[in-house]
Amino acid sequence: MGTSDFAPDKIWADLQQAAGVQFTVTLEPFFVNITVTPDDLVPILKVLQNRLGMNYLANITSVDYGAEFEIIYHLYAIPDNSRKLKVKTRVPRSAAQLDSVFPLYPTADWQEREIFDLMGIRFNAHPNLVRVLLPDDFKGHPLRKDFGKEEQ
Amino acid sequence: MLKTDQYTINIGPQHPSTHGGLHAEALMDGEIVKDVVVHLGYVHRSVEKIAESRTYTQFIPYASRLDYLASHLPCLGYVQAVEKLLGVEVPERAEYIRVILAELSRIASHMIFVGSLAIDLAATTGLVYCLRDRERIMDLFEMSSGQRLIAAYMRIGGLSADLPEEFFPAAQSFLTDIPRMIEEYNGLITGNEILQARCKGVGVLTAEMALAYGVTGPNLRASGVAYDLRKADPYGIYDRFEFDLPTGKAGDGLDRLIVRLKEIEQSGHIVRQALSQMPEGEIRSKVPKLLKPAPGKEVYHRIESSKGELGFYLLSDGSEKPARLHVRAPSFINLMVLPLISRGGRLQDIITNIATLDPVLGESDR
Numbered sequence: 121m122g123t124s125d126f127a128p129d130k131i132w133a134d135l136q137q138a139a140g141v142q143f144t145v146t147l148e149p150f151f152v153n154i155t156v157t158p159d160d161l162v163p164i165l166k167v168l169q170n171r172l173g174m175n176y177l178a179n180i181t182s183v184d185y186g187a188e189f190e191i192i193y194h195l196y197a198i199p200d201n202s203r204k205l206k207v208k209t210r211v212p213r214s215a216a217q218l219d220s221v222f223p224l225y226p227t228a229d230w231q232e233r234e235i236f237d238l239m240g241i242r243f244n245a246h247p248n249l250v251r252v253l254l255p256d257d258f259k260g261h262p263l264r265k266d267f268g269k270e271e272q
Numbered sequence: 273m274l275k276t277d278q279y280t281i282n283i284g285p286q287h288p289s290t291h292g293g294l295h296a297e298a299l300m301d302g303e304i305v306k307d308v309v310v311h312l313g314y315v316h317r318s319v320e321k322i323a324e325s326r327t328y329t330q331f332i333p334y335a336s337r338l339d340y341l342a343s344h345l346p347c348l349g350y351v352q353a354v355e356k357l358l359g360v361e362v363p364e365r366a367e368y369i370r371v372i373l374a375e376l377s378r379i380a381s382h383m384i385f386v387g388s389l390a391i392d393l394a395a396t397t398g399l400v401y402c403l404r405d406r407e408r409i410m411d412l413f414e415m416s417s418g419q420r421l422i423a424a425y426m427r428i429g430g431l432s433a434d435l436p437e438e439f440f441p442a443a444q445s446f447l448t449d450i451p452r453m454i455e456e457y458n459g460l461i462t463g464n465e466i467l468q469a470r471c472k473g474v475g476v477l478t479a480e481m482a483l484a485y486g487v488t489g490p491n492l493r494a495s496g497v498a499y500d501l502r503k504a505d506p507y508g509i510y511d512r513f514e515f516d517l518p519t520g521k522a523g524d525g526l527d528r529l530i531v532r533l534k535e536i537e538q539s540g541h542i543v544r545q546a547l548s549q550m551p552e553g554e555i556r557s558k559v560p561k562l563l564k565p566a567p568g569k570e571v572y573h574r575i576e577s578s579k580g581e582l583g584f585y586l587l588s589d590g591s592e593k594p595a596r597l598h599v600r601a602p603s604f605i606n607l608m609v610l611p612l613i614s615r616g617g618r619l620q621d622i623i624t625n626i627a628t629l630d631p632v633l634g635e636s637d638r
Contacts, residue, residue: 150356150571175483179572181585181598192585194572194600198483198497201504206572227486230608238320253313253637262321263596 139167151194151206158209158218165193165207165224173197174205177225180232182239184265187213189241193221217242220249238263276302283622285314291388292633296610296622303618308611312604315637323597328354328563331597333424338599338635340422341384342377344370344413345577346599346635347426352507353573353584354428357565361557366430367509368550372443373416373425374575375539375546379450380409381578382490382532382539385630389529390461392627393470398461405453408446415439428563430556443547450540454533462529471525475613475625478523485612486605489580491629494531495523501576512549513542525628532630562592572600579603579630603636 132145141160146153156164168174179194188210195205211218220243221228232243233252240261243249260267278301285295293314299306323331335350336343348370383406390398410420416435417425425432479495492499498517502510518534520527567590574583580602589595606629614622
């Protein structure tokens with residue numbers, strides 16, 4: 121249900137043109153997957169929000185892949201639920217930062233703080249990027265795979 | 273104009289109204305709230321990190337400890353996420369029992385909501401009535417799993433055991449009594465003049481604000497948005513049941529209470545249907561002892577818990593342990609609007625707002 125009739129090539133071509141950037145689209149059983157570069161993330165989310173009505177950013181999460189971190193955004197439209205989007209981007213471990221999506225989706229506020237807190241990824245222009253679950257003087261980011269293994 | 277000094281008041285973490293380790297720092301101007309800063313983490317157990325060193329099956333008891341007021345719901349969300357990852361089918365009978373326990377959990381959680389709202393607003397008797405009725409659900413849970421509060425009854429591919437015979441008459445008699453319970457709550461709590469004064473027009477959350485901040489569940493519905501994953505994106509066998517989605521208009525504390533009271537009735541309605549439609553049969557499909565999903569496979573599965581959208585993100589690296597587990601905790605995200613709906617109100621309204629947003633800190637802190 122949903123995903124196949126939702127992804128005709130034309131819609132995506134129009135979206136790419138509107139956003140002025142390229143992105144890769146793949147169909148998965150439960151989601152339409154969009155992979156972007158970190159710089160293109162905010163322009164693309166803006167287009168998805170305005171043109172496709174993706175008004176609900178359900179979840180943001182991050183994965184440690186060693187040399188890179190992946191940040192995943194799960195987007196839906198309320199009340200129409202036929203569109204299920206997953207936007208993915210990767211940042212290098214050595215420069216773990218990308219733009220905050222808070223101006224588009226205020227729900228990103230604490231979710232980005234959580235990723236900063238536990239995974240150590242910085243979100244540029246976030247209004248209040250401080251730890252949310254761990255104490256302020258905590259050292260390190262526990263969800264990183266090398267947490268507790270490296271010499272501090 | 274009379275000038276007053278600004279000062280801060282700490283609410284919690286050690287305070288009966290904070291629902292388990294919530295620390296809200298209120299910046300006050302006289303008696304008016306200027307802002308609220310929420311400090312979380314007092315119940316942080318690093319559940320997501322723990323998951324990386326447990327097998328998929330071993331994590332089930334941790335899932336039930338996320339929302340300890342409705343433990344079957346996080347368990348259900350987690351096992352369904354793993355089932356999606358592996359492509360496991362669940363026997364019909366198990367699906368029905370899952371729905372019965374999930375909805376009973378929702379009722380239990382909402383009863384705690386009603387009772388704790390009452391006691392937060394100094395109506396101590398209200399809590400006692402709700403706990404008395406919730407006790408019967410706890411007894412049902414004890415019959416089914418041996419655990420009252422934090423049951424790990426769900427299994428990947430089904431359930432740990434079938435329901436015992438004595439469960440059914442006890443469940444039926446509980447369902448029969450729901451209208452009487454609601455009537456009692458309405459007479460004692462909802463209709464109480466003081467409670468109405470403390471909740472009406474307090475903590476107004478508009479539909480736009482709720483959507484922007486990702487507020488889900490009864491809190492969103494109280495703001496007038498008829499959105500419920502059981503209907504919008506049905507999981508399990510929820511598409512087979514008939515029930516209404518109660519919504520509010522004002523989005524204030526009173527609406528959040530009334531929506532939940534109505535949801536108790538609707539959940540009872542679902543349980544009644546599930547009990548009458550439930551077939552005989554297996555309660556667990558055959559799954560290997562050690563589960564190893566294909567490497568690189570990931571899933572985001574969400575259910576409508578008593579607090580809102582409870583999501584599980586799982587990523588497999590091909591081993592018997594997840595490479596990454598992330599819990600999208602509705603309590604965490606719903607709490608984000610606490611400062612917004614409290615600004616401009618009075619100090620005592622913060623208590624109403626915390627109670628009516630219904631966070632459970634085990635889930636928000638993880």
